[in-house]
Amino acid sequence: MELNEKQSRILEVAEKLFAENGFDGTSVRQIAREADINVAMISYYFGSKEKLLDALLFHRFSGFRKEMEKVIAGEGGYMTKVDNMVALMVRRIHDNRRAYKVVNFEYSNPVRRVSFDNYVRQKRENYNMIEGLIRNGQEEGVFSKHVNIPLIVPTILGTYFHFYYNKKFFQALHGFNEQITIDDYVYTTLTIHIQQTIKALLTYEMPVNKG
Amino acid sequence: MELNEKQSRILEVAEKLFAENGFDGTSVRQIAREADINVAMISYYFGSKEKLLDALLFHRFSGFRKEMEKVIAGEGGYMTKVDNMVALMVRRIHDNRRAYKVVNFEYSNPVRRVSFDNYVRQKRENYNMIEGLIRNGQEEGVFSKHVNIPLIVPTILGTYFHFYYNKKFFQALHGFNEQITIDDYVYTTLTIHIQQTIKALLTYEMPVNKG
DNA sequence: CTGAGTTAAACAATTGTTTAATTTAAACGA
DNA sequence: TCGTTTAAATTAAACAATTGTTTAACTCAG
Numbered sequence: 407m408e409l410n411e412k413q414s415r416i417l418e419v420a421e422k423l424f425a426e427n428g429f430d431g432t433s434v435r436q437i438a439r440e441a442d443i444n445v446a447m448i449s450y451y452f453g454s455k456e457k458l459l460d461a462l463l464f465h466r467f468s469g470f471r472k473e474m475e476k477v478i479a480g481e482g483g484y485m486t487k488v489d490n491m492v493a494l495m496v497r498r499i500h501d502n503r504r505a506y507k508v509v510n511f512e513y514s515n516p517v518r519r520v521s522f523d524n525y526v527r528q529k530r531e532n533y534n535m536i537e538g539l540i541r542n543g544q545e546e547g548v549f550s551k552h553v554n555i556p557l558i559v560p561t562i563l564g565t566y567f568h569f570y571y572n573k574k575f576f577q578a579l580h581g582f583n584e585q586i587t588i589d590d591y592v593y594t595t596l597t598i599h600i601q602q603t604i605k606a607l608l609t610y611e612m613p614v615n616k617g
Numbered sequence: 618m619e620l621n622e623k624q625s626r627i628l629e630v631a632e633k634l635f636a637e638n639g640f641d642g643t644s645v646r647q648i649a650r651e652a653d654i655n656v657a658m659i660s661y662y663f664g665s666k667e668k669l670l671d672a673l674l675f676h677r678f679s680g681f682r683k684e685m686e687k688v689i690a691g692e693g694g695y696m697t698k699v700d701n702m703v704a705l706m707v708r709r710i711h712d713n714r715r716a717y718k719v720v721n722f723e724y725s726n727p728v729r730r731v732s733f734d735n736y737v738r739q740k741r742e743n744y745n746m747i748e749g750l751i752r753n754g755q756e757e758g759v760f761s762k763h764v765n766i767p768l769i770v771p772t773i774l775g776t777y778f779h780f781y782y783n784k785k786f787f788q789a790l791h792g793f794n795e796q797i798t799i800d801d802y803v804y805t806t807l808t809i810h811i812q813q814t815i816k817a818l819l820t821y822e823m824p825v826n827k828g
Numbered sequence: 829c830t831g832a833g834t835t836a837a838a839c840a841a842t843t844g845t846t847t848a849a850t851t852t853a854a855a856c857g858a
Numbered sequence: 859t860c861g862t863t864t865a866a867a868t869t870a871a872a873c874a875a876t877t878g879t880t881t882a883a884c885t886c887a888g
Contacts, residue, residue: 412833426726430642434878444835449879485824510782511722515637529786556790557776557810560783564775565768571721572771575740579767599768606821607814613696623867645844655869660845 409465413451416441417462425504429459429512459508459520466505467524470498471531478535484543485605491536492601495562500592503570510567533559540608549608558604565600566592620676624662627652628673636715640670640723670719670731677716678735681709682742689746695754696816702747703812706773711803714781721778744770751819760819769815776811777803 409417419441423432434455438445452458477490499506513522536558543549569576573588580591620628630652634643645666649656663669688701710717724733747769754760780787784799791802 428639428641428722428726430639433876435876444833445878446835446880447833450833455878507722507725510779511639511718513785514718514782515639526786526789529783530790533790552813554806554810554813556787557780557807560779561772561776561810561814564777564779565772566775567779568721568771568775569768571725572740574724575737576767578737579741579744595765596768599765599772602763602765602821602823603772603814603818606817609821610813610817612813644842646842655867656844657846657870658868661867666844 412441412443412447416443416448416451416458417465420458421462421466421504421508424459424462425507429455429508434458456520459512463505463509463520463522464524466502467528470528471535473498474532474535478539484539484546484548487539488604488608489601491539492562492604493597495532496566496592496597496600499563499566500570500589506567507571529559543608550610550612552610552612553608558607561607562600562604565603566596569596623652623654623658627654627659627662627669628676631669632673632677632715632719635670635673636718640666640719645669667731670723674716674720674731674733675735677713678739681739682746684709685743685746689750695750695757695759698750699815699819700812702750703773703815704808706743707777707803707808707811710774710777711781711800717778740770754819761821761823763821763823764819769818772818773811773815776814777807780807 416437420432420437423437423440426432434448435445437458438448448455448458452461473494474491477494478487480487480490482490509522509525512520513525533556537555540549540553540555540558544551544553569592577588627648631643631648634648634651637643645659646656648669649659659666659669663672684705685702688705689698691698691701693701720733720736723731724736744767748766751760751764751766751769755762780803788799
């Protein structure tokens with residue numbers, strides 16, 4: 407459960423390489439070399455390459471619910487809470503973007519025998535809290551009732567990921583210079599865009615057919 | 618340029634396996650077995666495994682602009698065109714979801730020496746047309762001016778992909794039965810949600826600070 | 829002395845690609 | 859229709875390199 411210094415170094419290197427080259431594109435010897443340890447140590451500590459991925463995901467997907475609860479119970483009106491919720495989700499996902507990239511890829515693969523229990527549980531908790539917040543807002547008359555609540559999370563996270571996976575394209579499009587980093591862009595412009603999108607969606611009233 | 622029956626069978630099998638198990642997770646022998654050809658035929662026809670991926674992406678990312686131009690030049694007001702544009706993008710991306718999965722993964726990998734020129738060009742053309750449509754709508758007073766136009770495509774495609782990559786989760790959440798397939802859901806509910814999101818965003822007026 | 833940590837070496841299996849031989853099919857002139 | 863020629867298609871086998879994992883010996887602090 408607890409990791410010593412060497413174990414967490416292995417996890418960090420593995421996370422980086424898995425995200426860059428994929429699970430199958432990364433060899434345990436590569437991990438060992440970059441983490442500056444002997445190959446056998448990976449089997450010794452984690453059992454196998456697959457279990458190494460297990461351990462990685464387990465240690466990355468924890469402690470999200472508490473942060474989310476704080477936002478929902480926190481100060482401000484519904485709109486403010488939506489803003490805070492989006493900002494939190496973007497920050498969390500950006501911090502763990504490498505682990506999430508592995509999940510995005512492997513979770514849709516029926517063959518891989520990795521446990522996604524932690525991921526799914528966290529996703530489920532996350533959804534329940536968001537659903538609660540929005541339903542309350544609807545009852546208070548703040549939010550529109552024509553919203554597909556389960557698809558709000560894909561809208562938030564999907565926007566981030568599509569940006570992240572195509573960041574080379576957007577760097578060329580925006581002509582990012584060295585001053586403005588990807589981190590800056592994510593925490594300011596991208597976060598604001600997603601906040602705006604969700605608030606717009608939650609207050610959008612369907613145009614009625616004239617007749 | 619043109620593919621014979623055997624070559625396109627190889628591409629189809631490769632597309633499926635690359636999407637399921639990744640580029641590195643797929644061996645040429647696996648492709649050969651499922652396509653029912655000899656391993657050497659892949660080198661013979663395509664040169665190498667990398668060039669096979671090149672050829673696959675080339676043949677999948679073509680002919681998008683014409684469809685898009687038809688929508689933009691077509692009938693209806695700005696809102697209708699936005700609806701049609703979203704529907705077209707979702708359909709295209711859903712048809713080629715396997716190829717796009719490979720791109721999403723590999724394009725963010727700096728090491729891979731695959732040519733993404735076709736993909737980037739198509740993405741650029743796509744963006745230019747969308748930007749034109751929205752700017753016109755803004756000048757006509759139909760669309761809000763507080764929209765981050767480059768981030769609209771990530772919102773559309775990202776929502777689709779995040780749904781697609783987590784479809785197992787959403788199947789469990791919705792309790793999909795056998796009647797309603799993923800295809801049905803994509804073409805109805807998901808498309809409508811994204812249309813709604815974009816229309817809401819494009820007509821959203823920022824609340825002014827009271828003071 | 830004990831047991832966890834660490835190591836180089838060995839293991840069999842699989843990888844992408846090439847080779848060299850063989851089959852197939854079409855084109856050819858008679 | 860005939861055998862001959864030619865080039866493309868197809869094959870099994872071989873290639874060296876790399877894969878994940880295990881082993882057996884060793885180090886060294888407690």
